Amino acid sequence: MASATQSEPAPHPSTDTNVVNIGTRRSTLAQVQARAVEKALRDAFPDRTYNICAILAQGDKDKITPLQQLSQGDNAKSLWTGELESMLEEGELDIIVHCLKDMPTQLPDNLALGAILAREDPRDALIVSPRLPKGTHLNTLPKDATIGTSSVRRAAQLRRLYPSLRFADLRGNVGTRLAKLDAEDSPYSAIILAAAGLKRLGMEDRISQYLSSDNGGMLYAVGQGALAIEIRKDDETMKKMLQSIRCERSSRACSAERALLRYLEGGCSVPIGIETSWRGGKGVATGVEPARDYDKDGQAIEEAGPHLDDQELVLKTIVVSVDGKDSVEYESVRKVRSVEEAETMGRDIAKILIERGADKILEKIHTEKQWAAKKQLEAGIANP
Numbered sequence: 335m336a337s338a339t340q341s342e343p344a345p346h347p348s349t350d351t352n353v354v355n356i357g358t359r360r361s362t363l364a365q366v367q368a369r370a371v372e373k374a375l376r377d378a379f380p381d382r383t384y385n386i387c388a389i390l391a392q393g394d395k396d397k398i399t400p401l402q403q404l405s406q407g408d409n410a411k412s413l414w415t416g417e418l419e420s421m422l423e424e425g426e427l428d429i430i431v432h433c434l435k436d437m438p439t440q441l442p443d444n445l446a447l448g449a450i451l452a453r454e455d456p457r458d459a460l461i462v463s464p465r466l467p468k469g470t471h472l473n474t475l476p477k478d479a480t481i482g483t484s485s486v487r488r489a490a491q492l493r494r495l496y497p498s499l500r501f502a503d504l505r506g507n508v509g510t511r512l513a514k515l516d517a518e519d520s521p522y523s524a525i526i527l528a529a530a531g532l533k534r535l536g537m538e539d540r541i542s543q544y545l546s547s548d549n550g551g552m553l554y555a556v557g558q559g560a561l562a563i564e565i566r567k568d569d570e571t572m573k574k575m576l577q578s579i580r581c582e583r584s585s586r587a588c589s590a591e592r593a594l595l596r597y598l599e600g601g602c603s604v605p606i607g608i609e610t611s612w613r614g615g616k617g618v619a620t621g622v623e624p625a626r627d628y629d630k631d632g633q634a635i636e637e638a639g640p641h642l643d644d645q646e647l648v649l650k651t652i653v654v655s656v657d658g659k660d661s662v663e664y665e666s667v668r669k670v671r672s673v674e675e676a677e678t679m680g681r682d683i684a685k686i687l688i689e690r691g692a693d694k695i696l697e698k699i700h701t702e703k704q705w706a707a708k709k710q711l712e713a714g715i716a717n718p
Contacts, residue, residue, distance in 0.1 A: 351571075353383045357418045357427035360388040361507045363531050367561055368431045370534070371451070371579070378578040387427060389417055415564075419445060422564065428572055430564040434557030434588055435528075439596035441564065448565035448572060449580035450588050454530035455544075456559030456610075458488060458552050461532075462524045462542040463515055470524075471543045472496060472550045479523035482515060486656060486699075487555060488526050490605035493658025495551045508535060526552075530559035546609065553607025553652055556591040560584050583612065583642055586676040590649055593680030598653070598692065604699060605654045613667065614645035643671045649683060653692040656699055662692040 354375065358368035365388055372384045419442060421427045434450060441447065462470045472492070482504035483489055489501045502521060504511055508531055515525050524542070532538050545552035565572045587610040595606060647670050654661040666683050670676040684692075 352381070353385060354429065354572075354575075355385045355387050355427045357387050357389070357421055357430040359418075360390045363508055363535055364388070364431070364433075366534050367433070371429075371431045371561060371563065374451070374579040375575065379575060387421070389421070419564070422566060425566075428565070428569070429576075432562045432564060434560040434562040434592075435555040437557065437562050437564070439592050444567050445564055446567040448563045448569075449576035450585045451561045451563070451579060452581040453560040453584040453588070454533055456554050457529045458526050458545040458554050458558075459529040459532060459541040460524055460526055460543040460545060460550070461512065461515060461540050463520065463522060466523060469542075472545070475499065475523055480521055482511065482522040482525040485526070485555070487605040487607055487654075488552070490654040490656050490658050491552050491607055491652065493656075494654055494661055495658075497658070508532065508537065512537075512540065528554075528558055547650055553609045553650060556595045556606065556608050557588050560588050562588075585673050586642075586670050587612070587647060589673045590647060590670065590676040590680040590683075593677035594649075594651060594684045594687075595680075597681050597684035598687065598696060604696060605656060607652045607654070609650040611648045612642075612645045613648050614640055643669070645669070647676065647679065649679065651683060651687065653687055653695050655695050656702070660691075660695055662687050662690045662695065664690070 356368050356372055358364045365386065368386045368388070372386060376382070376384055415430070415432065415437060418427065418430045422430055423442065423444060429448065437447070460472060462475075466476075473496075475496075477498050478500055479498075480500045480502050481489070481492065482502055484503055484505050492499055493501070504514065504522070504525060506514070508527060511525055511527065514520060515522050526545070529538070529541060529544060532541060543550060545554075547553055563576055565576070591608045591610060594608070598604075598606065646667050648665070648667050650663075650665045652661055652663045664683055664686055666679065666686075668675075668679050670679055
């Protein structure tokens, strides 16, 4: 049967067991990612029909409220996933394609993480205003330059290393953010986006600097650059299908990252940075499949190496206060021969971070977020 693709939610649970309904957010990037998953499944199972069902997620509806305020309480768990998960539970969808970094570490009891696919470049990327000289990097930005970002993690890490920089909240899809940067009256000298999204959209030429622990001092978000597929826990058919497109290397690295985050009970608005790589081949390869490193221009360098079980996972992490003044860092190297061993590594590192004071930083952030939300609510009541 020929494959079909559509962009509207399936109105009712499908009665055709040959149809796979794929849920995603409505943004251009989300749909590009969903089509990539569709292609991978169609290549492996060409006899099925695939429908892409795009919806407007809660986090996409409010483009004004800063994420730190928007992601309060239970709302944080469903900011990008709630409506889609309801459709999955009802049988209107068979799978959901997520950016793994937006996916909660705790899922509803009847849902499961079915697969993590091969990871794209997980790093953050600096995009500099066209009004500034070509080749401008973080350390050559004008003094008091304003960086546009909606990420507390990014701003906190940069405040720690570049105290003269200023930050302004920036929401919207990739195209919207780039347009705001490029506008003649733009207040931004630069913005920071995930390199993976820019590459998937064919916009990597906008990247001025790839950011990492040894280039700009920036660690990325847990799961950044990886696509994840959520399924119903009892859907044995989809479990078997997804085995053909999952990536073991990315699954192990990302599982370590998510276990660490789950133990710390952090979310997408908490400044926890991570960086995982594999050591044991030719140099150090990032947590993607196949093993590869990136040159100075961000191009993947293929390399041969020993079996994954014989390589070591290198995990660097940092927890930073919002103002950048307090931080706890740790780095660990360990062989992880399964997802379960990777999760154990993540939990062990989280315990060490807590012993070194990360819990105090996170508790302070949580208290400040609650206070800010309370003041915002009071202001709304006073000025209806």
